[in-house]
Amino acid sequence: MTDDSSTAKPIGPGDHVFLVDGSSYIFRAYHALPPLTRKSDGLPVGAVSGFCNMLWKLLREGLTPEKGDEPTHFAVIFDASGKSFRNDIYDQYKAHRPEPPEDLRPQFGLIRQAVHAFNVACVEMLGFEADDLIATYAKRAREAGAKVTIIASDKDLMQLVGGDVDMFDTMKNKRIGPDEVVEKFGVPPEKVVDVQALAGDSVDNIPGVPGIGVKTAAQLIEEFGDVETLLQNAETIKQKKRRENLIEFAEQARISRKLVELDQNVPVEEGLDDFAVTAVDGAKLVAFLKALEFSTLTRRVAEATEVEGAEVEATEIVVKGWESAAEAAPGEDGAASAPSGGLSTGGKSDFTPKALSEERIDRIASLKTDTSAYEVVREEAALQSWVDDATEQGFVAVDTETTSLDPMVADLVGVSLALAPGRACYVPLQHKAGNGDLLGGGLVEGQIPVQKALEILKPMLEDPAILKIAQNMKYDWLVLARHGATTVSYDDTMLISYALDAGKGGHGMDELSKRWLGHEPIPYKEVAGSGKNAVTFDMVEIERAAAYAAEDADVTLRLWMLLKPRLVAERGTTVYETLERPLVPVLARMERRGVAVDRQMLSRLSGDFAQGMAALEAEIHELAGETFNIASPKQLGEILFDKMSLAGGKKTKTGAWGTGAGVLEELAAQGHDLPQRVLDWRQLSKLKSTYTDALPGYINAETNRVHTSYSLASTTTGRLSSSEPNLQNIPVRTEEGRKIRCAFVAEKGMKLVSADYSQIELRVLAHMAEIPQLTKAFEDGLDIHAMTASEMFGVPIEGMEPSVRRRAKAINFGIIYGISAFGLAAQLGIPRGEAKDYIDKYFERFPGIRDYMEETKKFARANGYVETVFGRRAHYPEINTKNPNMRAFQERAAINAPIQGSAADIIRRAMLRMEEALRHSDLGAEMLLQVHDELIFEVPEGEVDKTIPVITEIMEKAALPAVQLKVPLQVDARAADNWNEAH
DNA sequence: CCTATATCGTA
DNA sequence: GTACGATATAGGA
Incomplete structure (x- = not known):
């Protein structure tokens, strides 16, 4: 692409070889991108899309937008399916790898097709993993004097770094050189295999030596030089357990070393010269991208290659290997949407988001709940390794265990993480020795110090590239924030459920687990008593706590895997992403600030009320x-x-006399004294x-404020x-x-500002039902209840009797x-028939309201839910x-x-x-x-006048730009020293 | 000790 | 007539 050199010259100094680890890229892209990015006919293409964007960028710009860094040679390397020589050494190698998800499978073939469409070399070899091929080519290039950049982030490739070989992680836009390797492994690249051999790797199922993590391994290698020397001198290790393990598992360490060391001498068929970058065939590439409906990239490529995009016909693409996936779980309504853009999806397959999400529900729900693999993490190195795996994977379920349900006082007791169904851990941090009574003991042995653990967890929590998944994230967010970590990039299973299923039941974890996974988690009561x-929780024994806590993280992860695709399939993404999820930190900050109350004023009022009650009690x-x-x-x-x-007593459904305020008021109106006293x-x-x-x-002892x-x-x-x-x-x-209300006060030097929407619900109704009179009245700033009365009873607004307006107000509410004659009659204390006359009269004047109400009922009966103007659903x-x-x-x-x-x-929206x-x-x-x-604010005294217009404007324009209301919104705001006067 | 019911505070 | 949560009492366990 850089030039049009068509004659390949032998590779040598000055050349720059890019080797892309295609296989691991697919998995990372799949997890990093939204779960269900797909083409219009349902073909999942999220990973392919990310891959194509990356290829294009690398070919055009190299690693940096500045010139001079472009590749001269370029190849994408894949794993070929089948076993590798490592399985001969160790049959359990990568034995725990789960099958790739259904919606990823069709993308493997597509990615290879993409490579061809880019005119880039595509290499794979049966029996050899991509990493070995990369190692081999990297060695050859190095020997020829060329520079090498490996496009990957896989830690297994880090052993190749050094000299003219480095790595580049495109997702994090980060170069990995010798320094980064040292940062990760504690040793330079050439010693990485030794460290990995000792530490092992749960993802690839490399056994390593028990009890040795990356940190310890680095120390040992630092001291002894390499694995073999270490093993031969194992007797000299001071720590008993470590020494025994090194002796007992010496052979396992040797095998591990063979497993992690990459083969740099694979008998490859293609030479480096075959990787020389050639010009992109614009028409061919555009045709391919068009078939996959990557519109932005299609346009970019068309512009850059001066191809007229509109005139190019999309490539015919056949995707292998997904008929089987489709047969496994056929879509509900059978027929897939018609293929478009010349793409064949294998005929009968249904790859709509709906079908895929249903398939996902079945798959996750049918997973067995295996709690045997839960791990108790007691050492920093082990925690670091979980965090590393989370970083690698890009998502992790997190749950905090604390001393209190109130996040404003809760102290951290432990943290649990889950990376895959059944793969979860609990990190005990502050469990106390349970001597039963008083004093209690100090901390239980075998726990990572909280500060240390937070140091390890914080980068993960604050890394936007790692999605943290929690059930009720606001709670964990607050606890973690009080412990110094600000969580970013998160999903909340409770909120996903709420966005999808409001009205269909609760959204607590136990309930969701039963509903979706058919699994009943260990009840909290069983662990901590009741x-x-x-x-x-800090008094709970660690093993019991771990079983409970790790399960919570595991269940949360499963729920996320099951529920998240439903957002796309059921059109809940916008509500979730714009109205639910982002509100978490906003509310968390409001809760954390709290509000000041005047304790003395409340105490005095309590006394006053008690006096009044005593006097009334005597009279009664x-x-x-x-x-x-x-x-x-x-x-x-x-x-x-x-x-x-x-007279006038009515029994309630339980047979007792009703004594509600309405009943007592009626009795009082008859002239009885006692009922009025009781009301008072x-x-x-x-x-x-x-x-x-x-x-x-x-009132919180620490902040002296009240935190709802x-x-x-x-x-x-x-x-x-x-x-x-x-x-x-x-x-x-x-x-x-x-x-x-007077007891809710502003801090010294501050004022409380209260800003409220005037008649927002009537305005929303006027908009949705499109009622011209109401709209006009709001535009003209009229008294809406008086205007309603005027329309209904034909009396002028000027000099209207208060009782007339009161009736109209009741009708508006x-x-x-959803008005009924019964309810209105009760509210106004009039006969049912009279109330019905009012309602008829109202509908006569505002027929649009009746239409709107009928339409809404019809919609609800047909669909089982209704929607707000922003698409939020409420189910009935x-x-x-x-x-x-x-x-x-x-x-x-x-x-x-x-x-x-x-x-x-x-x-x-205003709050956001x-x-x-x-x-x-x-x-x-x-x-x-x-x-x-x-909304109530605390405002610096001198800023009140500047603040009120800002608040008012945000609130009045909050519907925009998503919805242009046909009616203006009006906000009234005032400042005072207490809430009563501000309101 | 736990849960259901009645009542009443708000928008 | 809608939507909530807190409190006290009362009754069954």
Whole structure:
């Protein structure tokens, strides 16, 4: 490509040979790229795509975009299937290699075809692994005085580095020279085989010597020079166990050395001269790339080779070896989509994402749960080796074990990792000696010090090239963040499940495991006890802890393998990637910041409420003529309806008297004193027990602030929920209640800013149902409830009676909730018939709303789910149930979900953009809380005026650019010293 | 000790 | 009429 030298001259100094390790590239690309990148007819091409991009880049630019580094000779080397000479030495060599995944298999052939399309030499030889061929060619090139770059990252090739031979990892864009080899193995390249022989390798099933990892091996080789010398002097080793192992497993070490040492003298057929780079045949390459639908690369190649892309006809491609894959699991609806671009997919095969994902579900679910291979990692070298394997593989399931369910106080007890189904480990870090009672012992022996372990884990957690897979990552993210590591690049099986199956059940690990893997993980209770026998995880014996923890990581990995392809197959990727996953660190940071509460103010309020309650209690008992537990609905019902025989009592479904607020209010309206006193008492009791008494208990001893926990996956609609404590239900409606809000305060020198969406759900409804009057009203900034009343009852907005507006407001809320005459009647305290008249009247004025509601129900009945404007799905599997009451309930929920859910999506989008926007404007504001349509910030006093417009703008434009709402969003924001005044 | 029910706080 | 979580009581284990 560099020039058009057609006559090959013998290779020599000044030449630069590129040897690409094709086989290992395929596996890495497969795992590094999204699981289901495929052509329009379903042919999986993710790995091929990555490979073609790499080839093109290397041929054009060499290793760096600067000129002068281009290859003169280029070859891609593959493993040929079949056994190699290493199996003769050791029959277990690479014995544990799993079969390649189904959706990777067809890509092996395609990659070889790609090499030919690039006019590049393609080498493989039966009985020899790619690494040996690379070793042989590298040696020959070196001897001829040429430079060699091996395009690979495989540590087995590192023994070849040195002099004019180096390696280059294209995925990390990193050169591997002698220094990098030393970094990895602790010894220079020529000693790498000795270290590998001692340390062994679980992936290739190289046995090595037990108890010796890379670090120890490097020390020993440093000291003795090579394996043979070491083995002959093994008696001189001081450490008993190590000495014994070296003696006992000496032969195994010798075999291992033979296995890892590459053969540099393979009798290859093609010479280096055959690898001379020739000009790319633009038309041929474009035709191939076009057939695979790599549009960007096709265009680039067409431009660079001056080929008119549109005029080139796509190559006919036949893919071997996937008829068998298709037969193993035929697609549900049989017929594959029609082949396009001249690609034959083998006739009957169905390679749609749907079919492949279903196949994957079957495959993962049918794997047996083998927990026997779980490992307890007690040494740094062993942990490093797991981390290395994770780095190599590009993904790893991670789970932390801690002392608390609250991530803000949890201390790290251990970490588990899983690399493949059944291949998991537990790393105990801070298990304590369980002397049962007091004092407890110190740390149990045989654990890596936490700081050391974190030093090893941190680079992996912070490496964007390694995907960390967790179940409920927010928890682990926070724990790890508090221990100094910021996790990037992650997947969360809980959130994948939520994006796919909201409404179909919970998303906890045990539940998902049962549902998808048919496997019931060890219950936490069985490991750590429950009730008064419960102990923190650090008191659990290590072997028991390991069985539990490693299983969690294993199950998480399996769930990921099973669920992740469903995202593509079921169109969940966008929701997962834009609304769920990125919110994890945003919420984690909000939780970590917490909010300040005034402990004294709460304590004083508790006292006030207690006084009020005591006074009311005396009056109530006086009126009742006896003392009873006012907090007991059962006792209260008996007093009111049995003893006092008040009218209007209704039994609940359990046969007890109903004593809800509605009932008591009705009795109060009849002129009875006792029910009103009970209502007042209940209000104070609620405020005291739920808020003023409970909140101080949530103040974190270290931060002096309250840290709620947001759940991303517990509502059907997409809303967040808040717990421990729930800060989304802090009182606001009554005077007494608002006093509690006053206790939520800003730090000294700061203000609280509250910004809330005005009528966001009605606006979303106006958009989705396309209601002209509503849209107009919102555009004109009208009072929407007054406008509704005006439309319905024909009265002017000016001078409208408050009761009229109140009725319209109730109807508007009713509409959002899927309205029923029964519900509206209850809300307004009017007869059912009257409520029905209102509803009819409303639909007469806004027929579009009725249409929208009917359409939504129809859609839900047909599909079992409904969607928000951003594509989030809420499932209602029971919507076609026979029971009319239950069905009506499902229908109302299904009507409400797109409205509530779209609003939830909008505020999520705002939150996702908020931190960056504030930082970009150089503002110190921090987001503290979310209450469905409201965000609360803590803002430096002097920055309030600059901050409010930034917050408001982000929130008002949050739907853009994904959705252009037909209705403007309006945000009101205020600053004050406490939440009550800011709201 | 654990779970279900009733009640009530929020959007 | 939608969506949640916390609390206290009560009843079965």
